[in-house]
Amino acid sequence: MRFEALLGIDVGTSSCKALLLDPSSQVLATHSADYPVLNPHPGWSEQDPECWIAGAQAAVRGALSKCPGVKIIAIGLSGQMHGLTPLDKDHTVLRPAILWNDQRNADEVAAITEAAGGLESLLAQTNNPMLTGYTGGKIAWMRRHEPELYPRMRHALNPKDYLRLRLTGEVATEVSDASGTGLFDVRNRQWARPLIERLGIDPEILPPSHESDVITGRVSVEAAEAFGLEPGIPVVGGGGDAVIQTLGSGVIDPGDLQTTLGTAGILAAALDTPAVNPKGRVQVFCNIAPDRWHAMGVSLDGAGLLTWFQAIAGELADGAGNVTIEKLVERASKSPPGARGLVFLPYLSGGRCPHPDPHARGAFVGLTRRHGDADMVRSLLEGAVYGLRDMYDAMASLGLGRHRIVTSGGGTRSTLWRQMQADIFGCDVVTTDGAEAGGAMGAAMVAGIGVGIWADASTAARLRRTETRCSFNPELQETYTRMFTIYQSLYPLLRDSFTQLGHPGFDAGVAGA
Ligand SMILES: Nc1ncnc2c1ncn2[C@@H]1O[C@H](COP(=O)(O)OP(=O)(O)O)[C@@H](O)[C@H]1O
Numbered sequence: 001m002r003f004e005a006l007l008g009i010d011v012g013t014s015s016c017k018a019l020l021l022d023p024s025s026q027v028l029a030t031h032s033a034d035y036p037v038l039n040p041h042p043g044w045s046e047q048d049p050e051c052w053i054a055g056a057q058a059a060v061r062g063a064l065s066k067c068p069g070v071k072i073i074a075i076g077l078s079g080q081m082h083g084l085t086p087l088d089k090d091h092t093v094l095r096p097a098i099l100w101n102d103q104r105n106a107d108e109v110a111a112i113t114e115a116a117g118g119l120e121s122l123l124a125q126t127n128n129p130m131l132t133g134y135t136g137g138k139i140a141w142m143r144r145h146e147p148e149l150y151p152r153m154r155h156a157l158n159p160k161d162y163l164r165l166r167l168t169g170e171v172a173t174e175v176s177d178a179s180g181t182g183l184f185d186v187r188n189r190q191w192a193r194p195l196i197e198r199l200g201i202d203p204e205i206l207p208p209s210h211e212s213d214v215i216t217g218r219v220s221v222e223a224a225e226a227f228g229l230e231p232g233i234p235v236v237g238g239g240g241d242a243v244i245q246t247l248g249s250g251v252i253d254p255g256d257l258q259t260t261l262g263t264a265g266i267l268a269a270a271l272d273t274p275a276v277n278p279k280g281r282v283q284v285f286c287n288i289a290p291d292r293w294h295a296m297g298v299s300l301d302g303a304g305l306l307t308w309f310q311a312i313a314g315e316l317a318d319g320a321g322n323v324t325i326e327k328l329v330e331r332a333s334k335s336p337p338g339a340r341g342l343v344f345l346p347y348l349s350g351g352r353c354p355h356p357d358p359h360a361r362g363a364f365v366g367l368t369r370r371h372g373d374a375d376m377v378r379s380l381l382e383g384a385v386y387g388l389r390d391m392y393d394a395m396a397s398l399g400l401g402r403h404r405i406v407t408s409g410g411g412t413r414s415t416l417w418r419q420m421q422a423d424i425f426g427c428d429v430v431t432t433d434g435a436e437a438g439g440a441m442g443a444a445m446v447a448g449i450g451v452g453i454w455a456d457a458s459t460a461a462r463l464r465r466t467e468t469r470c471s472f473n474p475e476l477q478e479t480y481t482r483m484f485t486i487y488q489s490l491y492p493l494l495r496d497s498f499t500q501l502g503h504p505g506f507d508a509g510v511a512g513a
């Protein structure tokens with residue numbers, strides 16, 4: 001017997017996830033497929049777009065195989081934001097995609113800010129500063145550093161929009177991911193054309209932008225065969241993962257806070273106006289709902305801290321594959337709150353919010369002979385949450401409440417990490433069904449809105465169900481308040497040292513040269 005479902009696909013940084021949702025908003029199946037990130041130079045972060053396609057095909061086929069007889073009625077797309085996927089006129093990928101956590105383009109970002117008339121003027125045009133992670137600076141970097149490739153670039157797509165192209169043959173984006181280029185007029189939900197022209201960027205390389213629930217194309221015959229789908233299925237706009245995850249967590253109306261522990265760490269809230277961005281310290285983007293906006297702080301290292309440590313621990317154990325994430329978290333649970341006075345600064349990939357500093361670095365501060373692996377892993381987990389708390393403080397002028405956090409992403413698999421969020425923020429932390437599937441849940445929901453199953457985002461959001469709850473322990477407030485105060489004091493003290501440690505000679509082992 002055939003039954004209907006919506007398919008959400010999330011092109012994450014570490015894996016592609018697929019999720020099937022039935023029209024009553026029950027999760028039917030999920031499946032994911034991993035792929036690697038490439039770091040060819042210090043501060044560079046790239047991926048081969050073909051790995052997203054192979055990952056999406058494996059994730060979709062895996063999810064479908066768990067639901068024999070399912071008929072997909074619409075597809076929604078989610079993906080890591082800001083990644084520059086440059087294509088030529090025949091849609092051939094010109095170079096590996098430059099990802100959201102890449103730090104190579106600080107010079108171009110400074111030049112763009114100046115050309116725009118300074119930070120205030122840029123904020124007036126886009127509501128956002130140009131950050132090193134954003135697509136606009138990467139386009140400028142290619143123009144300067146890859147002059148043989150740049151003139152061939154006809155399309156600059158975000159990762160999920162490249163998947164859209166491969167699924168439907170259509171070049172398109174939607175307002176949330178367009179916001180993350182730094183070239184989008186977030187208040188008016190359209191490309192910031194005067195800015196784009198002033199920067200000398202050809203506006204034609206930027207895809208047409210739609211609202212997130214608009215149908216942008218249909219699965220082609222060729223893609224149907226490659227993905228195990230039927231041709232003709234409508235594909236809606238979808239959203240950037242950091243934005244669409246709020247819908248997937250049921251957070252679409254102003255009030256709740258939402259966090260995500262994926263590769264990145266994200267603290268977000270829905271807004272009903274395009275709020276003034278406080279000194280450009282946070283990200284204010286278009287939300288999935290056409291009458292909503294989205295404020296967030298992003299740390300470039302969230303749950304990705306654990307996979308970094310896992311790789312190191314695996315090397316020390318002679319490459320033995322038994323250092324699992326679960327084992328690391330289990331070790332962390334043996335260390336007390338505050339990790340015996342050990343703090344970890346989570347800036348392995350540089351800083352974004354509240355410190356937009358490509359030179360920022362990670363640091364264990366306070367090590368003694370009493371500290372062991374359990375304390376080190378615990379301080380990593382706590383450092384990721386202090387990072388979220390620091391973003392909350394940076395967003396103070398937005399007047400966001402803190403009565404409850406809804407959390408999502410791969411890191412939410414750990415009860416310890418969810419409890420830490422509750423204890424460090426001093427509020428309840430809940431998960432909703434499908435929380436681990438990242439943006440794939442929100443993508444399936446927006447697909448349903450696009451084909452009329454739900455009237456709007458608020459209606460769809462109300463159908464999410466709470467699955468877990470951690471209440472905060474008041475007895476830990478003093479420890480965590482003290483530790484967080486120390487955490488906040490450290491970056492300003494270490495900033496100059498971080499910059500000096502970034503001397504390229506140190507990486508090459510010839511700092512005197
Ligand atoms: N059991 C677990 N406990 C805590 N964290 C986990 C667990 N399993 C996976 N993770 C973390 O989840 C992260 C991946 O989350 P995910 O939401 O899939 O990220 P992305 O969308 O960026 O690919 C990894 O960096 C890993 O550290």
Ligand SMILES: O=C(CO)[C@@H](O)[C@H](O)COP(=O)(O)O
Nearest residue numbers: 013080081100242262263264
């Ligand atoms: O840079 C941002 C949002 O501004 C990140 O959220 C990326 O979009 C990557 O997300 P994950 O792969 O970690 O979910």
